[in-house]
Amino acid sequence: MTFGEGDLKLTAVGHVLRALDLLTQDGDVAGVAQVLDRAEVCGLQKCARGCVVHAYIAKGWSPATHGASFSVGSGSINIEFRDGSRLVLDTPDPVSAFITAFDRGEYPHLSALVCGFDIETDEGPHRCANLFRVGTECPEHGPAAPIASRPEAPAVASSKYRYLHVVQGNYGQGWEDLTASENRAEARTDLRAYRENERETPTRLIQRRELREQQV
Numbered sequence: 001m002t003f004g005e006g007d008l009k010l011t012a013v014g015h016v017l018r019a020l021d022l023l024t025q026d027g028d029v030a031g032v033a034q035v036l037d038r039a040e041v042c043g044l045q046k047c048a049r050g051c052v053v054h055a056y057i058a059k060g061w062s063p064a065t066h067g068a069s070f071s072v073g074s075g076s077i078n079i080e081f082r083d084g085s086r087l088v089l090d091t092p093d094p095v096s097a098f099i100t101a102f103d104r105g106e107y108p109h110l111s112a113l114v115c116g117f118d119i120e121t122d123e124g125p126h127r128c129a130n131l132f133r134v135g136t137e138c139p140e141h142g143p144a145a146p147i148a149s150r151p152e153a154p155a156v157a158s159s160k161y162r163y164l165h166v167v168q169g170n171y172g173q174g175w176e177d178l179t180a181s182e183n184r185a186e187a188r189t190d191l192r193a194y195r196e197n198e199r200e201t202p203t204r205l206i207q208r209r210e211l212r213e214q215q216v
Protein backbone atom coordinates (compact mmCIF):
# COMPACT_ATOMS: atom_id res chain seq x y z
CA MET A 1 0.00 0.00 0.00
CA THR A 2 1.28 3.44 -0.83
CA PHE A 3 1.25 5.80 2.11
CA GLY A 4 -0.02 8.75 0.07
CA GLU A 5 -3.15 6.94 -1.06
CA GLY A 6 -3.84 5.82 2.51
CA ASP A 7 -3.66 9.43 3.67
CA LEU A 8 -6.15 10.44 1.03
CA LYS A 9 -8.50 7.68 2.14
CA LEU A 10 -8.40 8.87 5.75
CA THR A 11 -9.08 12.43 4.61
CA ALA A 12 -12.07 11.25 2.57
CA VAL A 13 -13.55 9.08 5.30
CA GLY A 14 -12.96 11.81 7.90
CA HIS A 15 -14.76 14.33 5.72
CA VAL A 16 -17.82 12.11 5.31
CA LEU A 17 -17.96 11.20 9.01
CA ARG A 18 -17.69 14.85 10.06
CA ALA A 19 -20.51 15.80 7.71
CA LEU A 20 -22.70 12.98 9.06
CA ASP A 21 -21.90 14.08 12.63
CA LEU A 22 -23.10 17.60 11.87
CA LEU A 23 -26.22 16.31 10.16
CA THR A 24 -27.19 14.12 13.09
CA GLN A 25 -26.33 16.49 15.93
CA ASP A 26 -30.00 16.85 16.86
CA GLY A 27 -30.58 13.15 16.31
CA ASP A 28 -33.84 13.49 14.36
CA VAL A 29 -35.16 14.07 10.86
CA ALA A 30 -36.15 17.70 11.51
CA GLY A 31 -32.61 18.37 12.69
CA VAL A 32 -31.17 16.93 9.48
CA ALA A 33 -33.47 19.15 7.39
CA GLN A 34 -32.48 22.20 9.44
CA VAL A 35 -28.75 21.64 8.96
CA LEU A 36 -29.29 21.23 5.20
CA ASP A 37 -31.42 24.36 5.05
CA ARG A 38 -28.86 26.44 6.94
CA ALA A 39 -26.13 25.19 4.60
CA GLU A 40 -28.31 26.41 1.68
CA VAL A 41 -27.86 23.22 -0.31
CA CYS A 42 -30.40 21.58 -2.57
CA GLY A 43 -30.62 18.36 -4.54
CA LEU A 44 -32.58 16.00 -6.72
CA GLN A 45 -34.96 13.31 -5.54
CA LYS A 46 -33.87 9.68 -5.81
CA CYS A 47 -30.38 10.53 -7.01
CA ALA A 48 -27.44 8.93 -5.18
CA ARG A 49 -25.00 11.50 -6.55
CA GLY A 50 -27.34 14.46 -6.72
CA CYS A 51 -29.52 14.33 -3.63
CA VAL A 52 -29.42 17.11 -1.08
CA VAL A 53 -27.47 15.02 1.44
CA HIS A 54 -24.87 14.32 -1.25
CA ALA A 55 -24.70 18.05 -2.00
CA TYR A 56 -24.13 18.76 1.70
CA ILE A 57 -21.34 16.21 2.09
CA ALA A 58 -19.82 17.39 -1.20
CA LYS A 59 -19.25 20.89 0.19
CA GLY A 60 -15.50 21.37 0.38
CA TRP A 61 -14.96 17.99 -1.25
CA SER A 62 -12.84 17.57 -4.33
CA PRO A 63 -11.86 14.28 -5.98
CA ALA A 64 -8.27 15.61 -6.11
CA THR A 65 -7.84 16.23 -2.38
CA HIS A 66 -9.96 13.31 -1.25
CA GLY A 67 -8.96 10.79 -3.90
CA ALA A 68 -12.44 9.36 -3.94
CA SER A 69 -16.04 9.86 -4.95
CA PHE A 70 -19.11 8.85 -3.01
CA SER A 71 -22.79 8.09 -3.38
CA VAL A 72 -25.55 8.44 -0.82
CA GLY A 73 -28.55 6.17 -0.30
CA SER A 74 -31.03 5.72 2.51
CA GLY A 75 -29.35 2.41 3.37
CA SER A 76 -25.68 3.09 2.86
CA ILE A 77 -23.08 5.63 1.88
CA ASN A 78 -20.45 4.29 -0.50
CA ILE A 79 -17.04 5.86 -0.72
CA GLU A 80 -15.20 4.74 -3.84
CA PHE A 81 -11.45 5.24 -3.82
CA ARG A 82 -9.23 5.84 -6.78
CA ASP A 83 -7.57 2.44 -6.46
CA GLY A 84 -10.93 0.74 -6.94
CA SER A 85 -11.48 -0.15 -3.29
CA ARG A 86 -14.54 1.08 -1.46
CA LEU A 87 -15.88 1.67 1.99
CA VAL A 88 -19.55 1.18 2.76
CA LEU A 89 -20.98 3.07 5.75
CA ASP A 90 -24.46 2.58 7.17
CA THR A 91 -26.51 5.70 6.64
CA PRO A 92 -27.31 7.04 10.13
CA ASP A 93 -31.01 6.57 11.03
CA PRO A 94 -32.10 10.23 10.99
CA VAL A 95 -30.35 10.77 7.66
CA SER A 96 -31.89 7.61 6.25
CA ALA A 97 -35.37 8.68 7.35
CA PHE A 98 -34.74 12.13 5.92
CA ILE A 99 -33.73 10.72 2.51
CA THR A 100 -36.86 8.58 2.37
CA ALA A 101 -39.04 11.62 3.12
CA PHE A 102 -37.06 13.83 0.74
CA ASP A 103 -37.50 11.28 -2.08
CA ARG A 104 -41.26 11.38 -1.41
CA GLY A 105 -41.13 15.13 -2.02
CA GLU A 106 -41.64 16.24 1.56
CA TYR A 107 -38.98 18.94 1.51
CA PRO A 108 -39.72 21.03 -1.59
CA HIS A 109 -37.55 23.90 -0.34
CA LEU A 110 -34.54 21.57 -0.40
CA SER A 111 -35.37 20.26 -3.87
CA ALA A 112 -33.26 21.61 -6.70
CA LEU A 113 -34.45 23.23 -9.87
CA VAL A 114 -32.46 22.30 -12.97
CA CYS A 115 -31.51 25.12 -15.33
CA GLY A 116 -31.98 23.22 -18.61
CA PHE A 117 -30.82 25.99 -20.92
CA ASP A 118 -29.57 24.81 -24.31
CA ILE A 119 -25.83 25.22 -24.69
CA GLU A 120 -23.72 24.46 -27.74
CA THR A 121 -20.26 23.22 -26.75
CA ASP A 122 -17.32 21.78 -28.64
CA GLU A 123 -18.66 18.35 -27.70
CA GLY A 124 -22.05 19.16 -29.20
CA PRO A 125 -25.31 20.54 -27.82
CA HIS A 126 -26.32 19.87 -24.24
CA ARG A 127 -28.54 21.25 -21.53
CA CYS A 128 -27.17 23.30 -18.65
CA ALA A 129 -27.30 20.96 -15.65
CA ASN A 130 -26.74 23.62 -12.99
CA LEU A 131 -28.88 23.01 -9.92
CA PHE A 132 -30.17 25.78 -7.72
CA ARG A 133 -32.52 26.37 -4.82
CA VAL A 134 -36.11 27.43 -5.27
CA GLY A 135 -36.15 31.23 -5.24
CA THR A 136 -32.62 31.53 -6.63
CA GLU A 137 -31.35 31.19 -10.19
CA CYS A 138 -28.71 29.65 -12.40
CA PRO A 139 -25.54 31.74 -12.05
CA GLU A 140 -25.08 31.58 -15.82
CA HIS A 141 -28.58 31.71 -17.27
CA GLY A 142 -30.92 33.26 -14.74
CA PRO A 143 -34.16 31.74 -13.43
CA ALA A 144 -35.13 28.25 -14.58
CA ALA A 145 -36.80 28.79 -17.91
CA PRO A 146 -38.60 25.96 -19.65
CA ILE A 147 -38.27 28.02 -22.85
CA ALA A 148 -34.84 26.43 -23.27
CA SER A 149 -36.17 23.64 -25.45
CA ARG A 150 -38.19 25.95 -27.68
CA PRO A 151 -36.00 29.01 -28.19
CA GLU A 152 -37.99 30.40 -31.10
CA ALA A 153 -41.49 29.67 -29.88
CA PRO A 154 -43.93 32.47 -30.77
CA ALA A 155 -44.73 33.21 -27.13
CA VAL A 156 -41.21 34.48 -26.70
CA ALA A 157 -41.70 37.41 -29.04
CA SER A 158 -44.39 38.99 -26.92
CA SER A 159 -42.75 38.39 -23.58
CA LYS A 160 -40.85 41.01 -21.69
CA TYR A 161 -37.63 39.17 -22.38
CA ARG A 162 -35.72 38.62 -25.55
CA TYR A 163 -33.66 35.52 -26.12
CA LEU A 164 -30.23 35.88 -27.58
CA HIS A 165 -28.05 33.20 -29.11
CA VAL A 166 -24.55 34.21 -28.17
CA VAL A 167 -21.35 32.84 -29.69
CA GLN A 168 -18.59 32.91 -27.11
CA GLY A 169 -14.88 32.29 -27.38
CA ASN A 170 -12.33 31.59 -24.70
CA TYR A 171 -8.99 33.27 -25.29
CA GLY A 172 -7.62 32.23 -21.93
CA GLN A 173 -9.48 34.77 -19.78
CA GLY A 174 -12.80 33.02 -19.57
CA TRP A 175 -15.73 33.11 -22.00
CA GLU A 176 -16.23 36.32 -23.97
CA ASP A 177 -19.11 37.25 -26.24
CA LEU A 178 -18.21 37.25 -29.94
CA THR A 179 -21.56 37.66 -31.64
CA ALA A 180 -25.18 37.76 -30.50
CA SER A 181 -28.28 37.12 -32.54
CA GLU A 182 -31.96 36.49 -31.91
CA ASN A 183 -31.86 33.95 -34.70
CA ARG A 184 -30.44 30.59 -33.76
CA ALA A 185 -29.59 29.55 -37.33
CA GLU A 186 -27.63 32.75 -37.78
CA ALA A 187 -25.77 32.15 -34.54
CA ARG A 188 -24.90 28.62 -35.65
CA THR A 189 -23.46 29.99 -38.88
CA ASP A 190 -21.37 32.46 -36.87
CA LEU A 191 -20.21 29.64 -34.62
CA ARG A 192 -19.13 27.55 -37.62
CA ALA A 193 -17.24 30.49 -39.09
CA TYR A 194 -15.35 31.07 -35.85
CA ARG A 195 -14.51 27.39 -35.59
CA GLU A 196 -13.13 27.35 -39.12
CA ASN A 197 -11.12 30.53 -38.76
CA GLU A 198 -9.89 30.18 -35.20
CA ARG A 199 -9.31 26.49 -34.76
CA GLU A 200 -7.25 27.00 -31.59
CA THR A 201 -9.95 28.97 -29.77
CA PRO A 202 -12.57 27.05 -27.79
CA THR A 203 -15.97 28.33 -28.85
CA ARG A 204 -19.53 27.66 -27.77
CA LEU A 205 -23.06 28.81 -28.42
CA ILE A 206 -25.15 29.73 -25.40
CA GLN A 207 -28.60 31.15 -24.94
CA ARG A 208 -29.18 34.19 -22.79
CA ARG A 209 -32.29 36.12 -21.95
CA GLU A 210 -32.41 39.85 -21.60
CA LEU A 211 -35.08 42.16 -20.35
CA ARG A 212 -36.59 43.91 -23.35
CA GLU A 213 -36.36 47.65 -23.24
CA GLN A 214 -39.74 49.21 -22.51
CA GLN A 215 -41.42 50.44 -25.66
CA VAL A 216 -42.62 53.97 -25.01
Ligand SMILES: [Zn+2]
Residues within 6 Å of the ligand: 115, 116, 117, 128, 129, 130, 138, 139, 140, 141, 142
Ligand atom coordinates in the same frame (compact mmCIF):
# COMPACT_ATOMS: atom_id res chain seq x y z
ZN1 LIG B 1 -27.71 27.38 -16.53
